[in-house]
Amino acid sequence: MHNSLTEPLLDDKDKPLFHRLNDLVDLEQHQEALQLVDKRLRAPMNLDALCDKLLLLDLAGQLIDIGTRTADAEVIKKGLFILEDKRDILQTAVTPSSYDYCIGNAYGALFSIQRTSPTFPLCPESTENARQAQNHYWAAYRIPNPEDDALRKQLLTNLGNTMLDCYRFVEAIALYDEVLHLDPAFPQAHIARSSALLQLNEVSDTYTMTLLHQACSGYAMGLTWPCATQQERDECARRVKAIESIVLRHGYDHQAHVRDEIQKQTETGQNSEYRKFCIGMHLCLSEHSLYCSCAGSSQDDLPITMAKTSIGGHFVPRMEFMLNRLKVEFSFARLLFYQGSGSRECGWDLYQDELRFTDLHESERIGPRTEMVRLSFRMCFGILDRIARAVCELYELSAASDKVYFESFWKHGKARDGCDRWQAVNHTANPLLVALYSLAYDLSPNGRWPDFKEWRNSLEHGFLVIRCDDTRDLDPLSVTRPTEGDVIVSHELFIERTLLLLRMTRAAIMYFAFLVRQKAFQIKPSSAMRIMLSPKPTVM
Numbered sequence: 001m002h003n004s005l006t007e008p009l010l011d012d013k014d015k016p017l018f019h020r021l022n023d024l025v026d027l028e029q030h031q032e033a034l035q036l037v038d039k040r041l042r043a044p045m046n047l048d049a050l051c052d053k054l055l056l057l058d059l060a061g062q063l064i065d066i067g068t069r070t071a072d073a074e075v076i077k078k079g080l081f082i083l084e085d086k087r088d089i090l091q092t093a094v095t096p097s098s099y100d101y102c103i104g105n106a107y108g109a110l111f112s113i114q115r116t117s118p119t120f121p122l123c124p125e126s127t128e129n130a131r132q133a134q135n136h137y138w139a140a141y142r143i144p145n146p147e148d149d150a151l152r153k154q155l156l157t158n159l160g161n162t163m164l165d166c167y168r169f170v171e172a173i174a175l176y177d178e179v180l181h182l183d184p185a186f187p188q189a190h191i192a193r194s195s196a197l198l199q200l201n202e203v204s205d206t207y208t209m210t211l212l213h214q215a216c217s218g219y220a221m222g223l224t225w226p227c228a229t230q231q232e233r234d235e236c237a238r239r240v241k242a243i244e245s246i247v248l249r250h251g252y253d254h255q256a257h258v259r260d261e262i263q264k265q266t267e268t269g270q271n272s273e274y275r276k277f278c279i280g281m282h283l284c285l286s287e288h289s290l291y292c293s294c295a296g297s298s299q300d301d302l303p304i305t306m307a308k309t310s311i312g313g314h315f316v317p318r319m320e321f322m323l324n325r326l327k328v329e330f331s332f333a334r335l336l337f338y339q340g341s342g343s344r345e346c347g348w349d350l351y352q353d354e355l356r357f358t359d360l361h362e363s364e365r366i367g368p369r370t371e372m373v374r375l376s377f378r379m380c381f382g383i384l385d386r387i388a389r390a391v392c393e394l395y396e397l398s399a400a401s402d403k404v405y406f407e408s409f410w411k412h413g414k415a416r417d418g419c420d421r422w423q424a425v426n427h428t429a430n431p432l433l434v435a436l437y438s439l440a441y442d443l444s445p446n447g448r449w450p451d452f453k454e455w456r457n458s459l460e461h462g463f464l465v466i467r468c469d470d471t472r473d474l475d476p477l478s479v480t481r482p483t484e485g486d487v488i489v490s491h492e493l494f495i496e497r498t499l500l501l502l503r504m505t506r507a508a509i510m511y512f513a514f515l516v517r518q519k520a521f522q523i524k525p526s527s528a529m530r531i532m533l534s535p536k537p538t539v540m
Contacts, residue, residue, distance in 0.1 A: 194218030340372025
């Protein structure tokens with residue numbers, strides 16, 4: 001939170017301290033910097049004055065920064081305590097998004113330190129700090145702040161980083177791509193995206209030359225980051241060298257990459273407008289589409305089993321059956337969104353001339369296209385609940401008769417053997433289960449998107465009014481009644497949130513497929529049980 005914009009507003013007596021602290025941190029003289037921070041914290045401050053609020057914010061930020069650089073959790077906790085204890089006072093001095101961003105940084109750093117321990121068990125229960133970081137980053141994300149592009153880029157990058165800590169690489173890559181669309185030279189996003197691609201390789205047990213080349217290029221961009229520590233530069237250089245050696249062993253040189261890029265541009269142009277939309281909006285169910293728009297992304301071909309690979313597990317055909325259902329429902333929800341949103345001409349005959357509505361002047365956006373988007377939103381929760389059912393079946397976490405809901409089943413109920421379900425979840429050694437739990441937490445009452453479930457309930461059982469964007473809140477006849485449970489949302493916001501929910505649902509489907517694949521890889525197939533499944537043709 002400390003930056004050059006703070007300096008002019010500080011008291012003159014504290015400006016030299018501001019400069020000295022920044023210099024010491026840049027020179028990595030952290031102990032001396034900590035001594036100066038502690039000394040100033042012990043001195044009197046008047047928190048009714050803006051200058052002292054900003055000073056305390058800067059000192060808290062310095063503690064978090066120093067603790068992060070030195071991997072000292074106690075120093076980070078000191079800064080975090082100031083921000084949380086004095087929130088009501090201090091947040092009046094800065095934007096709410098920057099305040100939550102800084103708290104998110106603290107929790108994210110604490111989790112990164114946790115993960116360095118050789119005895120750290122990566123399971124849903126151990127990711128509390130990561131979930132807190134995501135909560136605060138999401139809180140900052142939800143606050144529109146179009147004038148602060150620098151904060152937006154760093155916020156999206158750091159949110160992606162905490163997701164990556166929980167193996168949510170699908171969403172992380174989409175966030176990094178959004179940052180690089182804003183600023184193609186943003187080095188932190190390049191480094192993080194490369195790490196996400198390698199995590200995809202780790203989980204999927206597959207890679208392409210395109211994936212390796214992109215990962216290598218991203219780490220190379222990291223070497224241009226002026227604020228990187230020497231350790232970070234050394235790590236980027238090490239990874240560049242390691243990936244380059246793999247690429248060259250496959251005979252993939254610069255000329256081959258140029259040919260591939262030309263071919264990719266040609267193939268991308270051959271995609272339908274709908275497919276270009278799916279790829280651009282990060283809504284494809286294809287491993288290759290996570291990082292490339294060539295012909296390899298032209299179909300939703302996400303499998304559990306892979307071509308020419310045999311894996312063990314009697315459960316695989318059943319899970320492939322479930323995955324087929326998830327894919328077809330998602331593809332329809334996505335198609336509804338495509339046809340119902342935006343300014344493009346709808347490709348379906350909607351027979352709108354046969355519909356007549358009473359004009360109540362309540363500014364509701366009503367008609368078949370809006371209903372498509374509403375149905376798309378509703379369908380996502382059915383897909384997520386089916387993923388919950390499939391996970392419970394895969395790990396025997398519930399009885400067949402139990403009702404399970406994606407955002408809430410984790411901590412409540414018994415596994416099939418009678419033991420506590422939450423305990424059974426945490427004893428399951430699969431990082432993709434962490435990814436699914438982390439995503440479910442975002443949608444739970446404790447996460448930052450519980451309104452998604454509230455909207456879905458209103459769509460199913462009550463009244464959710466999608467109001468035209470270019471009107472004020474006019475309702476002269478009082479036909480909408482928010483005090484009695486009616487929910488009113490602007491059309492622009494509903495489109496934006498439906499897209500986000502579709503992306504979350506797409507990610508959950510992919511994590512589920514990788515989860516089953518990982519479990520199947522752990523089982524060595526016997527000669528009596530080798531599962532090699534072929535793609536199923538679409539039946540009209």
